[in-house]
Amino acid sequence: MNIRHLIVPLLLLISQPLSAQEGKHLFILSGQSNMAGLKPAESFTPTVEKAFGKENVTIVFDAHGGQPIRRWYKQWKPEGGEMPEKNGDLYDRLLKKVEAATKGENYETVTFLWMQGERDAKEKHGSVYEASMKGLLKQLADDLKRKDVNVVIGRLSDYGLKKGGYADWKVVREAQVKVADDAAKGAWVDTDDLNDGKNRGGKTIKDDLHYSAEGYVIFGQRLADAAIKLIKE
Numbered sequence: 277m278n279i280r281h282l283i284v285p286l287l288l289l290i291s292q293p294l295s296a297q298e299g300k301h302l303f304i305l306s307g308q309s310n311m312a313g314l315k316p317a318e319s320f321t322p323t324v325e326k327a328f329g330k331e332n333v334t335i336v337f338d339a340h341g342g343q344p345i346r347r348w349y350k351q352w353k354p355e356g357g358e359m360p361e362k363n364g365d366l367y368d369r370l371l372k373k374v375e376a377a378t379k380g381e382n383y384e385t386v387t388f389l390w391m392q393g394e395r396d397a398k399e400k401h402g403s404v405y406e407a408s409m410k411g412l413l414k415q416l417a418d419d420l421k422r423k424d425v426n427v428v429i430g431r432l433s434d435y436g437l438k439k440g441g442y443a444d445w446k447v448v449r450e451a452q453v454k455v456a457d458d459a460a461k462g463a464w465v466d467t468d469d470l471n472d473g474k475n476r477g478g479k480t481i482k483d484d485l486h487y488s489a490e491g492y493v494i495f496g497q498r499l500a501d502a503a504i505k506l507i508k509e
Contacts, residue, residue, distance in 0.1 A: 301383060303324060303387050306370050310486060312339035312341045319497040336378075345408045345409065346360060394432060403444070426462070427462045432448055433470060434471075471483055471487050
């Protein structure tokens with residue numbers, strides 16, 4: 277077993293992995309409405325706790341509906357434009373939660389799970405989405421003082437391919453897959469089949485922007501399965 281390193285800012289380690297079954301694992305879930313609609317306790321949390329043991333799992337969940345990636349990525353700027361004065365406020369809020377949840381703990385792995393992009397597709401910022409997503413991942417890795425952050429991305433559903441008003445939907449979908457494929461340890465999960473059925477309010481939906489009640493349960497399961505696979509690789 278490798279020797280533990282000293283605690284660094286945010287109380288995380290720059291550690292060498294022991295094995296898939298040893299040590300503690302941190303899962304950070306964030307994004308906009310389809311992440312906000314997820315209830316980790318329904319499927320995500322039980323799945324990762326079963327895989328690694330409840331005592332070995334820390335989950336930080338912070339999402340906010342309708343928000344563009346610039347509220348997380350501090351260096352975001354539009355194509356051909358200037359950087360807005362205020363970026364990254366939701367990222368700062370997320371990191372405060374991470375700091376509070378991880379105080380005094382060391383982690384063998386950190387996995388960032390992301391479901392966002394609808395707002396950027398609507399605002400026609402698809403051309404900078406890939407670079408922004410990669411920038412956000414580097415920003416997080418730098419702040420956590422780790423070079424080994426896993427990433428799982430929920431790809432945008434088929435909603436914007438069928439409905440008007442989302443000019444860059446396809447571009448953002450493709451960028452999300454590219455970011456996951458380019459990551460050292462990355463994965464993306466499909467959501468195209470999650471937006472039919474009955475929503476949490478009991479209303480029947482078809483190709484909706486948001487997922488059905490069952491869809492959110494399946495989404496959490498898919499995120500967990502992908503994260504576990506990355507950790508065990």
